Amino acid sequence: xxxxxxxxxxxxxxxxxxxxxxxxxxxxxxxxxxxxxxxxxxxxxxxxxxxxxxxxxxxxxxxxxxxxxxxxxxxxxxxxxxxxxxxxxxxxxxxxxxxxxxxxxxxxxxxxxxxxxxxxxxxxxxxxxxxxxxxxxxxxxxxxxxxxxxxxxxxxxxxxxxxxxxxxxxxxxxxxxxxxxxxxxxxxxxxxxxxxxxxxxxxxxxxxxxxxxxxxxxxxxxxxxxxxxxxxxxxxxxxxxxxxxxxxxxxxxxxxxxxxxxxxxxxxxxxxxxxxxxxxxxxxxxxxxxxxxxxxxxxxxxxxxxxxxxxxxxxxxxxxxxxxxxxxxxxxxxxxxxxxxxxxxxxxxxxxxxxxxxxxxxxxxxxxxxxx
Amino acid sequence: xxxxxxxxxxxxxxxxxxxxxxxxxxxxxxxxxxxxxxxxxxxxxxxxxxxxxxxxxxxxxxxxxxxxxxxxxxxxxxxxxxxxxxxxxxxxxxxxxxxxxxxxxxxxxxxxxxxxxxxxxxxxxxxxxxxxxxxxxxxxxxxxxxxxxxxxxxxxxxxxxxxxxxxxxxxxxxxxxxxxxxxxxxxxxxxxxxxxxxxxxxxxxxxxxxxxxxxxxxxxxxxxxxxxxxxxxxxxxxxxxxxxxxxxxxxxxxxxxxxxxxxxxxxxxxxxxxxxxxxxxxxxxxxxxxxxxxxxxxxxxxxxxxxxxxxxxxxxxxxxxxxxxxxxxxxxxxxxxxxxxxxxxxxxxxxxxxxxxxxxxxxxxxxxxxxx
Numbered sequence: 001x002x003x004x005x006x007x008x009x010x011x012x013x014x015x016x017x018x019x020x021x022x023x024x025x026x027x028x029x030x031x032x033x034x035x036x037x038x039x040x041x042x043x044x045x046x047x048x049x050x051x052x053x054x055x056x057x058x059x060x061x062x063x064x065x066x067x068x069x070x071x072x073x074x075x076x077x078x079x080x081x082x083x084x085x086x087x088x089x090x091x092x093x094x095x096x097x098x099x100x101x102x103x104x105x106x107x108x109x110x111x112x113x114x115x116x117x118x119x120x121x122x123x124x125x126x127x128x129x130x131x132x133x134x135x136x137x138x139x140x141x142x143x144x145x146x147x148x149x150x151x152x153x154x155x156x157x158x159x160x161x162x163x164x165x166x167x168x169x170x171x172x173x174x175x176x177x178x179x180x181x182x183x184x185x186x187x188x189x190x191x192x193x194x195x196x197x198x199x200x201x202x203x204x205x206x207x208x209x210x211x212x213x214x215x216x217x218x219x220x221x222x223x224x225x226x227x228x229x230x231x232x233x234x235x236x237x238x239x240x241x242x243x244x245x246x247x248x249x250x251x252x253x254x255x256x257x258x259x260x261x262x263x264x265x266x267x268x269x270x271x272x273x274x275x276x277x278x279x280x281x282x283x284x285x286x287x288x289x290x291x292x293x294x295x296x297x298x299x300x301x302x303x304x305x306x307x308x309x310x311x312x313x314x315x316x317x318x319x320x321x322x323x324x325x326x327x328x329x330x331x332x333x334x335x336x337x338x339x340x341x342x343x344x345x346x347x348x349x350x351x352x353x354x355x356x357x358x359x360x361x362x363x364x365x366x367x368x369x370x371x372x
Numbered sequence: 373x374x375x376x377x378x379x380x381x382x383x384x385x386x387x388x389x390x391x392x393x394x395x396x397x398x399x400x401x402x403x404x405x406x407x408x409x410x411x412x413x414x415x416x417x418x419x420x421x422x423x424x425x426x427x428x429x430x431x432x433x434x435x436x437x438x439x440x441x442x443x444x445x446x447x448x449x450x451x452x453x454x455x456x457x458x459x460x461x462x463x464x465x466x467x468x469x470x471x472x473x474x475x476x477x478x479x480x481x482x483x484x485x486x487x488x489x490x491x492x493x494x495x496x497x498x499x500x501x502x503x504x505x506x507x508x509x510x511x512x513x514x515x516x517x518x519x520x521x522x523x524x525x526x527x528x529x530x531x532x533x534x535x536x537x538x539x540x541x542x543x544x545x546x547x548x549x550x551x552x553x554x555x556x557x558x559x560x561x562x563x564x565x566x567x568x569x570x571x572x573x574x575x576x577x578x579x580x581x582x583x584x585x586x587x588x589x590x591x592x593x594x595x596x597x598x599x600x601x602x603x604x605x606x607x608x609x610x611x612x613x614x615x616x617x618x619x620x621x622x623x624x625x626x627x628x629x630x631x632x633x634x635x636x637x638x639x640x641x642x643x644x645x646x647x648x649x650x651x652x653x654x655x656x657x658x659x660x661x662x663x664x665x666x667x668x669x670x671x672x673x674x675x676x677x678x679x680x681x682x683x684x685x686x687x688x689x690x691x692x693x694x695x696x697x698x699x700x701x702x703x704x705x706x707x708x709x710x711x712x713x714x715x716x717x718x719x720x721x722x723x724x725x726x727x728x729x730x731x732x733x734x735x736x737x738x739x740x741x742x743x744x
Binding site: 018020021024025028032035036038039040041045046090091115116117118119120122123127133137140144160161162163164165166167168169170171172174175176178179184187191192195199203282283284285286287288290291292294295297298299301302303307308309311312313314317320331334335338339340341342344345 | 394396397400401403404407408411412414415416417420421422423462465466467468484485488489490491492493494495496497498499500501502503504505508509511512513515516518519523535537548549561565569570573653654655656657658660661662664665666668669670672673674678679680682683684685688691692705709710712716
């Protein structure tokens with residue numbers, strides 16, 4: 001116990017002595033948490049629309065005004081040449097082109113059906129898909145309205161209508177930040193914990209101080225525990241800082257029990273630090289350690305469901321995603337913080353992360369013995 | 373000056389030896405782009421499929437069961453039918469086993485028959501707004517389909533249809549968006565990290581002093597460090613393009629030579645940024661944390677390939693202008709997918725070049741001050 005206390009004192013002193021590293025460790029997560037959730041926004045608004053109008057009629061004007069009043073579209077160009085509108089797409093001044101055919105109003109009144117052409121710049125699949133869906137929905141609503149009017153004029157009984165009302169639980173105003181803040185905080189805690197623990201031990205290897213420790217009576221597990229605890233504490237502090245930013249800036253108050261959250265975090269941090277430790281046993285230089293962790297962090301972030309839903313991945317990718325500790329942490333963050341899920345809901349996650357913690361740390365310790 | 377050019381060659385050879393000797397780092401440098409292309413190409417999609425939803429059927433009549441079977445037939449949903457209460461919906465959301473619930477109130481069919489309207493309630497797990505929105509829209513369009521199939525008489529077939537044509541990317545494949553994104557991300561991070569770390573490493577180990585007191589010019593020291601990374605990065609560009617053409621079947625529409633020229637410019641800018649960091653950082657750890665923690669998420673978010681920049685708040689749109697990856701991403705997209713030439717891209721090219729020059733000049737200045 002006394003050995004560990006001395007080791008801890010040494011580690012903490014080294015961390016607090018480093019006047020450039022310390023601000024980075026604390027500032028980077030706070031700044032990123034302030035900025036990134038505002039940037040990560042899938043709500044598609046301000047879609048630029050170019051209209052090619054071959055039918056200058058009141059129906060056309062009515063349709064266009066119902067499109068612009070939806071709030072999703074900005075009319076940036078009206079003309080009569082399709083090619084001119086297409087050039088707008090090439091220069092990124094328009095995302096969608098809507099072509100209204102000649103004789104649009106006349107044919108509608110005489111009871112024929114008319115096709116509007118919607119051409120979408122589909123390079124950005126998300127935006128294209130949503131933009132086209134919004135526009136089609138507005139057009140079909142307008143169509144419904146037109147049909148009901150015609151039906152009324154014909155003097156028949158009204159058509160039966162099913163009204164779909166929707167309510168969104170946990171996030172009634174559908175703020176995307178609520179979704180992103182817990183996820184980004186999870187990534188930041190992972191990155192800092194993982195890098196710091198991986199780099200720290202390799203640094204001792206590279207500068208040769210590890211040899212000096214190896215010849216002292218300090219036991220290996222003392223040494224490793226002494227290395228892990230400071231970063232474990234740092235991780236908890238950064239996480240708390242992140243929660244405070246989430247509350248102060250985004251008004252996010254965890255709906256679930258904070259104890260559940262911290263319990264899971266404590267477990268998760270020991271898994272992540274174990275991974276950092278494992279990387280450090282394989283790397284000889286800090287540069288190597290950094291690139292190996294960079295490799296894993298990249299894959300972990302992309303496969304974690306932070307940006308894209310895990311359920312939509314193909315089966316093999318879902319398997320990979322379940323071998324990724326970050327996936328579990330992000331899910332738990334969103335469940336506990338946003339939905340107020342309890343221990344029973346996150347039991348599978350606890351089991352998985354416990355497994356990771358045991359495997360990574362055991363593997364690291366075994367491998368550590370070998371390399372010395 | 374033949375003497376100094378042979379000196380330069382010797383130095384470049386030394387740096388190459390450094391890079392090639394470290395097999396683990398090398399493996400990651402070349403492996404990372406390949407793994408990323410595979411992940412983005414085959415694993416990530418924003419499309420929501422196979423979402424688990426609850427159908428809460430209090431009505432149990434022919435209309436509700438017909439709509440439920442239409443929901444079941446859709447590839448978007450895995451439907452579980454229950455007749456239980458709202459509490460079950462809550463616990464389903466909290467455990468993450470359901471994303472949406474469709475509630476059919478009692479007397480659904482008879483309301484529709486007698487009052488010509490009935491209310492269908494959709495409740496979503498709003499903690500993930502994107503999925504919630506998408507799923508609600510799917511339900512709506514299925515209900516609208518059902519209505520027009522069942523409640524329309526033949527005399528009323530007129531109407532407006534929208535024909536949607538997806539330009540450039542008819543299958544809405546993500547590849548069109550992310551291949552340029554991966555190129556920007558990988559080149560940026562690898563170049564910045566490698567330059568920053570390798571220069572700071574020489575500082576930290578004290579070998580930089582030795583180099584600086586040699587008759588060799590400091591500018592040439594830096595040049596000889598940059599050249600191996602430039603070549604390595606160009607190899608990465610080639611391998612990403614190769615994968616994109618032959619594995620993802622995404623051809624390069626514009627000029628390949630122009631693409632390589634622009635990539636070289638971007639690599640130059642990234643190397644200059646790495647140099648800029650290395651002048652400031654005193655230890656490898658600081659250099660790594662700045663280039664990794666500080667650059668990874670911002671590059672991912674502000675280049676515009678995951679989240680559209682025009683969605684962001686104005687202030688962030690302005691910030692995104694200083695992220696070099698954003699400009700390179702626009703350039704690659706324009707050349708690869710739209711097939712545009714340099715005429716349309718001179719602005720982006722100048723901005724990238726200007727940024728590179730700025731970083732280079734500022735760092736060289738500071739570098740000389742250190743010499744004095």
